[in-house]
Amino acid sequence: MSKTTILVVDEELSFRRFFAEVxxxxxxxxxxxxxxxLALARVAQGGIxxxxxxxxxxxxxxxxxxxxxxxxxxPPEVIFTTDHNNAETVIQALKNGAYGYLLKPFDPEELRHxxxxxxxxxxxxYENTQLKRQIDLFQKGQNLASLLDIEQLFDEALQALLHEVDGGRGMAFLPAENCVSQVVALSDLTENEALPLAHALLPFLEGLKDFRLLQGDELPTDLPxxxxxxxxxxxxxxxxxxIEGVLVLLNRAEEDFRQPLPRRNLLFLLEQVALGFSNACRYKDVRRLIHTDDLTGLHNYRYLQMILDQEIHRAERYGLEFSLVFIDIDxxxxxxxxRGHLAGSQALKEVADLLRQSVREADILFRYGGDEFTGFLAETGPEGAAIVAERIxxxxxxxSFFAESDNPAQLTATVGYATFPIDSSDHQGIIDLADRAMYIGKKVRNVVRSAQELHL
Structure with a gap:
């Protein structure tokens, strides 16, 4: 382990020797x-x-x-020494950020302490700062993994990745057969610059498996x-x-990336971006397969099965929780x-709108069937699920349903919820428990019930 370096600034040689000896x-x-x-020049060199x-x-x-x-x-910490008991000056120094002070003469043990x-x-x-950085990195990753809009995913991914290398220029594109279907440019890089570069990079994608860094002479001279x-x-x-998408990071003009390159952080973010990208592509496929309920605009039962499969895998990999809520209109x-079936359809649309207002963008709503709805609450434990269920x-x-009609109506709902992996660690189990929790609530109606209550 390297030694801690302390810089002593004192005009008296005897004190400098005293400090060095102790x-x-x-x-x-x-x-x-x-x-x-001399002190400022040494501090500027770093390592103090x-x-x-x-x-x-x-x-x-x-x-x-x-x-x-x-x-x-x-910045290094600063400790003052003084042979003047000037309280006002010392207080001002502490206010300005000094760690402490010593009155000369002082005992060596006082200095050591x-x-x-x-x-x-x-x-x-330092540990707190590092922890905050890791938490921030993790939260960025989780946000990227949850994005289903590809353009938004590209934009936020480039910002996060460039932040890790202390800035630069970025672009992202979707390669197609001998062409580029979509380009996003960021940070002093125009689309007019990005588009020809994206086309020129197409031959380099063959055989590209993972993160690749090109520097200096490794950069092809024929690239624009x-x-x-x-x-x-x-x-x-x-x-x-x-390869269905590519992210490209370039240094700022005439500047280098942060050194050493934080490969571990970049690879973690890339993994999360890849997960979000896969989700976004899958989402587009799902839309084409009509995985959306035509009446309410919410996702349907088939998409619930798909989401649960991928989210269970993600939760197991990263040690996350999620909750599932079941809502039944009483x-x-x-x-x-x-009122007739047209009025019933209108009521279901209004329920869907209320559900959207009750959850976050990261959560996913489904029409399970008939007048039953389901909500997937991302990274939400039982306490958070109880809050959301009660809000719903x-x-x-x-x-007030049919508020614009001459005869408005009031409706209530019974809500049940279960949490992965606390209540169940498998796909069908989490659905069954949330459904059963809702079912026991139907005995009294207009209540929230937890899967935990099934064991009481």
Whole structure:
């Protein structure tokens, strides 16, 4: 493990030697300088974890060191030393971001304790930052995997990938036989530049299995690359064992990608984009196969089966939860009997609209059959499912059906829900439990029931 580097800034040689002697015993890497100018030059080179500096150096405010340190990426911590008990100056330094201060003369143990505390806080801060980055990356990935609109998927995927390489230019396209059917360009890359490049890249797709980086002399000279291109990443998207989409990342003009390239993050995002792309392609196929209920515009039972298969696979792979809600309109037969089947159809359309208002864009709604509906709640546990189920029940209860007619009506619904994998870890089991939970609610109607209640 590399040593922690501490920079000591003090005009007095005796104090610099004192610091070096004490801290070298603790196996710190200690560097000492006698002026603000030398300190700032060393900090600019990087690699400093803590700066221990006098508060006043030859009449120069030592807080200039603090200001310039705080302005850097991954700034070092700053600890002040002073032989003046100037409370106001010290307080201002702490407000400006200094970690702490020491009054000269001080005991070596006091110095060691302050440094240990500072390094521990720095370590925790770094771990927290890394955790936030991983969570952000995971959330971006999950969002990309859930997108079903290909153009939106391309746009957001390029933004996420370029963020990982600290910016650049990007494009995406759908290759067809000897042509390109769709191009999305992003970040200072115009479609007029992207389209000829997409066509020129078609021969390079044969045999392309995974992420590929081309740099310097590896870049083909006959490609119509935008000016200033030094690096190009090709990221293929497969569907049914064929390359059906391609993402292309280019560096900013005359600048390089972040080094080293974060391949692990890029591959994770590519995997999520590929999943979203596969979902989007499948969705288009499903639309062609009429997997949408004609009356309500919601998905139908056949599509529910498909979604559950792929979402169970994704949930098992990434340790996710999801919930399924079943909604049954109470005494719906009375609407058909008293108002006719046209009115019944109108009521079902209004129910579908209420369901759309009750869930998120990432959730998927289905007309299960007749007056029964189903909702797939992505990455939702039992607590979240209970909230959504109650919102659905309440929205239906509070809605005035046939509001524009002379004879409005009120309807209620009974809702049941089950959560994967808590209640069941298989396809049919999760459907049956959500359905049974709804069924036990039908004994009283206009209630929400959980699959957990089946075991009580």
């Amino acid at each position: 801290l070298n015993e603790d196996e710190y890497e200690v560097e000492t300088v006698a002026s603000v100018e 974890s803590i700066v221990v500096t006098e508060l006043v150096l030859s009449g120069i405010d030592g807080q200039e060191v603090l200001r310039q340190c705080r302005a850097r990426n991954n 302050l440094l240990r505390s500072c390094l521990e806080q720095r370590r925790l801060g 690359l935008p000016q200033g291109t030094r690096s190009m990443c090709l990221l293929p998207l497969h569907y049914q064992k064929r 005494r719906f037969k009375l609407i058909n009997d008293s 029940r309440r929205n239906i209860e509070q809605h």
